Amino acid sequence: MPAAIVMSAAEVCADSPLMRHLQQYQLRGGLVIVRLRAEDLVVPADDTLQLVPDILVFDDTLTARQVPFGAFTARRTLYGPWMTGKLSTFHSTTFQPNTVSTRHLLRCLPNLAPGLYRRVQPELDLLLRDHQVLRRTFGELFSPSLLRVICAAGFVEHDVTVHGHYVSTGTRRLFDGIGGVACSLRGHNPEAWPDELRGLADGCIRSELGLRLRALTGLPRYVPAVSGAGAIEAALRMALTVQFPRTHVIIMRGGYAGKTLVALTGTERQKYRERLGPLYPHRICIDPFAVDACEQLQQAVRDFPVAAIQLELIQGVGGVRAVPAEVLESVATVSETAGVCVIVDEIQTGMHRTGPFVRTSQTPLRPDFLVLGKGTSDMLFPFALTMYSERVHERLQRLGSGLPDRMQELYGYETGYRGVLNTLQRWEQQPVQSQVETAGALYSRYLSQGLQMHPRVSEVRVFGLLIGIELNVRHTLTARLGLKPAQLYLLRMMQHRRFPLLMGYCQYEPQILKFTPPLTVTEAEIKASAEAIADALSTSQPRLLGCGLQSLLRSRR
Template identity: 30%
Template sequence: MLTEPQSAVGAYARHVNPAFVKLLGLLGYGRVFTRALDVWLWDDAGRRYLDALAGFGTFNLGHNHPRLARRLQAFLGEEAVQLSHTAPSAHAARCAKALAARVPAPLEVALFATGGAEAVEAAVKLARAATGRTGVLSCAGAFHGLGLGTLSLMDASRFREPFEPLLPGCERVPFGDVGALARALATRRHAAFIVEPIQAEHGVQTPPAGYLAEAQALCRRHGTLFVLDEIQTGLGRTGALFAHARAGVVPDALVLGKALGGGVAPVAVTLTSAAIHGRAFGTLRRFDLHGSTFAGYALGCAAALETLAILDEQHLVEAAAERGAELRDGLRRRLAGHPRVAEIRGEGLLVGVELRMPAAAGGRSLGGLFGQWIALQMLECGVVCQPAAHRWDVLKLEPPLTITAGEIDDLVDTLVTVLDEYRDVPRFVADVTRRLGRQFLAGWAFP
């Protein structure tokens, strides 16, 4: 153990994020996790938790996959050139080739990054440089990252307002509304339309059938690049290697991240065609207009290559489809007609449980508070999960793709048991009030 748990909490509160530690003490959510393996986490008291959050879709392979760990340990002993800025990198080349073999033609050129937000901003730069336009279109409810450029693509005021003004020329249309998209694109001022196949952080929202295909056709008609953000949905999460495959579309740029490094190495990528890349960066004057110090670094590429191999050889994409169906079917069967559940939706192992809670006196919604409370109750029953970032009334379940059928049954049992405790609204109000009082008397203690 690196340090004693309480010392770690104090140091984190002082040197990293004081408000976060204070928030965890508000209802008693605080835990210090000290170990992780496969679908399990352990805290400093030795308690074990099923991880149904998986780093917002980062740990598709589970935590510390043994095969990935062995490969990276061996790789570090190979004395590889980690960064190669004055010569081609064999590691980046192999990784890009492996990715190109798994995506639809003509996507074959990789712009590497170390995080999803950086990769989305690479797509924005690519589109502006390739089209000569400055506008960027995205969807209401989207989540593309918290950098200044990616915040410009989102409409969540809580995230945006402290940093405005943001990137000019960014506009949003309702997710799934073909008419609104057609009207916006008809202005022919947008370099790119950036969209998620499933809006995970807006409550696991899927678009109407045919939406992505119509969006692609509209982009082609109006000279706008069609960019798919699959940072959270890609690499098997939805029961297909890429969520957009079900729609039969081929984007002009595809953005991947999170799970690409196996939950160990930060690596992300924007994949595009040779023609588009050539228009953007294909001259001696422009070849170096995009990049970063660690883009395509050797360790990250080795992690990505091994992650892709594990996904293939352990059939984790197919497993995600099977376990996801078991999860949704189990929840729908056990929670049918439940007064606190409005809908269960999703694809593969990306599942949203929309919660229902009557408004409080004065009309203020209690749905968001209820979502956080249910996440806390799940934690205290040994399951880590969270509501969607933009929709706290939707509990998001996205465990590692390595989860077993038995563990799915346990997850379903736990959520059903927790929700059954709150069929009556007064019980919820009383329990929250009691907990707030207890934490207040304890000085908002972290554990």
Template identity: 25%
Template sequence: MSHLDDLQVRADSRIMTTYPPGKAAFVRGQGTVLFDGDGNAWLDFLCGLAVTSLGHAHPAVTEAVARQAGTLVHTSNLYLTEPAIELGERLARICGWEEANVFFAQCGATANEAAIKLARKHGKRQHDDKVRVVALEGSFHGRTLATLEATGQPAKHVPFAPLAGFVDHVPYDDPAALLGAVTDDTCAVILEIVQGEGGVRPVPDEVLLAAREACDVHGALLIVDEVQTGIGRTGPWFAFQDAPIEPDVVTVAKALANGMPIGACIARGPATKGFEPGDHATTFGGNPVTCAAALAVLDTIERDGVLQTAATRSQRLVAGLQDLVATSELATGVRGKGLLLGLELGTPVAPEVEAACRDARLLVNAVGPDVIRLAPPLSVSRQEVDQALTTLGEALRTVAATSTSLEHA
């Protein structure tokens, strides 16, 4: 039995089936490469869902984790520790916000959960019914009950209905609908600047501007969910820094600690006064080891000019994907920003293209029936970009040939 099959059999009997069967099993990673149990090298252009942005086993992160794990792992938030406070200071600085504060969570959903509770608290100070949230169709904000409800994908709600009913969804590209949906009972608008799980779809500037305007008019908070876009994934530290708006609250998670579980809800201005002692808490928030890992990530990005490298690699990858659009009968367009890119397909064969890439040991994924997401490490090399493009081109040819032969069968 292969390593993958053996793990799957054991998983089937002991791990709850919230995921489909594993498509590969890995034992080690180095930079952009993952190794399976047979020692095969796989090119990782997915980064554990936009997480390992500095690549696997980055020495600075490994060193920081080992050092902090051997010094102090956990105290709870009843006591102060240096790494969390330093990370709060650093996050405020990279947001470019003088007056800002941070709540540390474990992941994207718990960072957004904190942001929604913060907004409700902020809203209820104005009047008791100011608890409603406006979100965009196609969005993804997490799987806790509140963030699931904010997620604009009705199919994900169905197994858990009825939900609390405090979120109104509007199309992701309709500024008038958004302006119409926000009322005096709205405490927050939550949105991603590029919808990641929803298919790598940039939200139009007009919608971002409408969200800002509606929040200002109605005294609501604008929450920008940067769980997937943050820490350089789309170019700058945060995607909002390239957008025509300034949020009141930003959430970040995935890439912040390069794979150690962390989430952060960062507030500025009046939103900094949202919570009081006892309003919100979590045992592991601000854990010294994860915060030390995050500080190592931020240090490395600054020291090594990672955002600049990523911008250059993004240009090369986009140019290569556009070549595929010009030459492949399946690829029809490229969307996204920085190193969060989507290759659009003219027919719903993204799962087949993902599988063909996997057969050639390239990890990318289908986010929807007709889009392939590419999210390589920000530190990806030129050669790795070229190698991935070659493999992706071959995968497109294989799938095109199979679809044609099926049509003619």
């Protein structure tokens, strides 16, 4: 018996013998998944009582296909496991911090389904008025673990607003050193952005964008996506298509490629793959930092029908570590001699984050695919790009593959294209690469001065404005008590008196802090944030323990 049956809402509402069979199927443990489109929201409620779906999936017809949107809801028995433990943070890092999709849904809903909107409007209004109700609903329906973090940080009592380089809540203003996971280029909500997009000439947006991207990356073709994971998935699908019957993908230990089913091919850690499937089975994992990494790579290509090698130049989630130059040389050689496709993930390193537009330009690699993430639109719109070579394009053409056209059809949002073009045009007006390199050098100097003799800091790694600080906290008092010292230090940074700031950490190695400020950070902000980081990391263990207990009490209120 299949685990699930996917149907449209029209099929569920139809009066047919199929409904009885589906109800029996549910009684035997099967799941019925129903896709709801905008037009299905106006169906009278009585028509849907013939079958109660286990899972409802909503698509971007609810936002009039103007903005990416996707969501699901499910029976409590199914949804419950996603709200506990590790899976409670299994949310998209594209859509979680980006409100444009949700806000546009609320703007479209009154026109698409006025009856439904009238029924839910009182609840929506209450959420906007009452923080206690908002807090409870957020924890019950979205993420209890994220709610605990918000409470511990003291963000739960007030509305949170963002502007420029800062996040504000109540009377507090914090410097944003996370920036949507390395994707904020010039800060939040630039006021001129809507007018800048409207001012772009109609009719040639996509072709002009293609010419500019080709000049910057050397790759002449691209397809859109709505997240980094989606762009990785596009690259893998096209690579496996043009390389058939080759089947295997080489990935790097410590790599992270997202959480969609195909993108999980390149996500190395098992905790993100548990209880999900079917996942792509033909992957070979190589440790790029092993002494024999190059030999492992060459041996894998000899032993298996390798279609593609997928890698990040700097592993952002895996510790802010650069893949060694000799490994990149070996990848380039294997690609040339064995005809293996190379997929370079520049989601965190591209868009000038480490200095050049793409870091690949400073390596021997000539990738067949290059992936850029949501930094393409300066984090203002959920959009990403998969660049690919003319060789790949010609093979797809010979095969008669419709993959690129299908991706353009699904994800080709006009605002997304305009957002990327706007970003590129703005960068032409200023020497971004030199600015980022100068800012990185300043951070390297100030952090070295503040942390060079620090007993808890093992290493500071600075790549432009992608910065990792590795802590040695395993034997500290807070660690022995079962707490997470690195996260307590992050709380101390948020509480800094002179320059409070937000900072992240590497999910694979949480003892490594990750700092990704906006590319337009000023020298004064660099100096102040470096001092605040050094001050916070100098907090004594007893005081850090008090900070943790205080935050714990806030999260339990």
